[in-house]
Amino acid sequence: MPTPLRLGLAGLGTVGVGVIRMLASHSDLLSARAGRKIEMIAVSARSRTKDRGVDLSGFTFEDDPISLACRDDIDVFVELIGGEDGPAKAAVDAALNAGKHVVTANKAMLAIHGQSLAEKAERAHVELRFEAAVAGGIPVIKALTEGLAGNQISRVMGVMNGTCNYILTRMENEGVSYNEVFADAQALGYLEADPNLDVGGIDAGHKLALLSAISFGTKVNFSGVELEGIQRISITDIEQARDMGFRIKLLGVAQITGRGLEQRMQPCLVPASSALGQLENAANMVVLEGDAVGRVVLRGAGAGEGPTTSAVMSDVIDIARGFRRFTFGQPASSLKDIQAAQVSAAAAFYLRLTLKDAPGALAKITRALADAGVSIDRMRQYGHENTAAPVLMVTHKTTRAELNHALQGISDTGVTLDEPVAIRIEDV
């Protein structure tokens, strides 16, 4: 049997501990599959003494992840620190410079620095792998870069933030408000330290940017992702959607159109009967559309110790087997710099407006929509609550630009209270 593959691991949070546990409990299985032993040599974390429930005594402890990354006795640097810059980025740079393979779960770092890191990895002839960065345990990076590598990919969609899906599912199933479920999610530790990473769609947007690059052979372009969070979704929206046969999901969609690379991560109405519509709680789902294969749907757990560890280990085993693949599936130098589409494909939109209880208010709204070229498919006005009258509409297909124009016109009428809520109805 060849020499063992030697790992250095920085970051001993849930996933780091999971990796150490899996190496201990699955040693024979991993050796059989990888064709060689996989050994943890050294670890690094902020606290050397914290009790993490695993025995670290067999590993060298490095206080500095950069020192760990450069150790002569490791082959692979496993980065589980997180954060787009700071120690994670510094240590990954150091590892690549030192000719070490890197396995990371760090979607933020790759969404921002993916291109330069991929170039650096290629120059060093080492692997930079990130299966764990997207959709947790679902092997979607592998599916796209390898399993569907013969396909021209036409569209990628996904629900890739389990916390948002948990919040939306609970709102729907229990009829409780966003704020209430948000507070629960926070108490349960489901939210990032900065909750906006989750509920603002940023975390899921990072993942979408990585999937786009792999799918279309384009440079990672996170700043080109049209981002919108779930914070303004109300129970009213969820119930209205349900009445129309839809569910609201924080959905990512990426495709190349005549207008450029379209990447959107935003709440959408999707048919309740669709696979995406039926995705409950913290599960993740990715839908891949290829010209040969048609549509492939992958579902699984998007986070947590087990699923994320499974993904990290998949990359480690690939490296142990000697698999060598370009970071984004093809040479970094060949990734195209496609402009972000300024106008996304037309769609029907769900609108919720709150009108002042004033004569002619509705007429002013419908006039503003008509002036912007947005036509109404259906409309419903609810009983007045004090002086505020909610109005719900579904538009015919329109571009977001026309809709924004209409929303500006509506705002200018002065008859609305609050900002309107507009949710795209996605053809999935």
Place this chain on the structure above:
Amino acid sequence: MPTPLRLGLAGLGTVGVGVIRMLASHSDLLSARAGRKIEMIAVSARSRTKDRGVDLSGFTFEDDPISLACRDDIDVFVELIGGEDGPAKAAVDAALNAGKHVVTANKAMLAIHGQSLAEKAERAHVELRFEAAVAGGIPVIKALTEGLAGNQISRVMGVMNGTCNYILTRMENEGVSYNEVFADAQALGYLEADPNLDVGGIDAGHKLALLSAISFGTKVNFSGVELEGIQRISITDIEQARDMGFRIKLLGVAQITGRGLEQRMQPCLVPASSALGQLENAANMVVLEGDAVGRVVLRGAGAGEGPTTSAVMSDVIDIARGFRRFTFGQPASSLKDIQAAQVSAAAAFYLRLTLKDAPGALAKITRALADAGVSIDRMRQYGHENTAAPVLMVTHKTTRAELNHALQGISDTGVTLDEPVAIRIEDV
């Protein structure tokens, strides 16, 4: 760029033609992803002159697939002839003996000869790949051997014969009989030349045997698969199942229990609300359960030119990239020879009996069930059709052995017409 990867292709049916088409239309994409050109050098088929709608003039034509497999100027032999023995097996043997990598879609050959072929490939230090043999375009072999390689797999389930699912779906949606839909499927060319390969569950059983080997690190054991086809499923069964919130699927289940390796490919009732229950028409679905990752569900097209070509090309690209993996995910010599479980896990069963219109018939049936230790959860008796009275039951959980004992007792009473239909209700 490294030297091109040179292919020889035997079998110019739908998929063979698809491979030639994809190489022509996706040449740049494939080169970028594989890191080298992929070239077709020579082909072989029964007829040299048949018009297949693709230009073969650039390739050498070999009448004999064995000669093709041994050509000095090919690196990979792509076997798309089919059949468990005969020219396919002879050519694959020849290719491996000549030190060529082999990519095949031949589930029958691998289900029967997988172990010896894997050993031969390993001795020759070449790849024997078969992504296209299981679930068409769904990259499930890759998911199991690589994406989830860190997991101990506890159970694998799948609907993996699109034709059977098409027949069952149409029966359910249109209320037409098995025979009628079967005839349509045959007219549409959906069935193998020997339809029993499809409707008898054999084709899907081959696939299950391959998934088991990979999942559990066991030797392929097709003869250990408990096989049952869909031929005896009636509209009554489908309607009854629906009334109880179930759908009938030809479902494969493989797991290791204290009694050995359990592999079943048989019609089952699954909850209509489950992902498997909702699978319509010719789609395939595979459900993988790993100790770290939990449950991963993969859905896609299980057959057809595009999806199968996508899978073949995935293996070819892996080989072009230099990926080297044991045929069944670990060394052939390490695959365990686990005994087939003689007794499968207990389950509730749906039973349909047709009773003679004779006094006391039902009492005799219920007595036979009680004597075998099988208790009844619910029962329904229908209005008599001439003299035949259908009786439908759901049992409490029982083993198949006890149930068979009960069915023998029922047969011995002499009050039944036709053989009873028993369908397992699967916990998915």
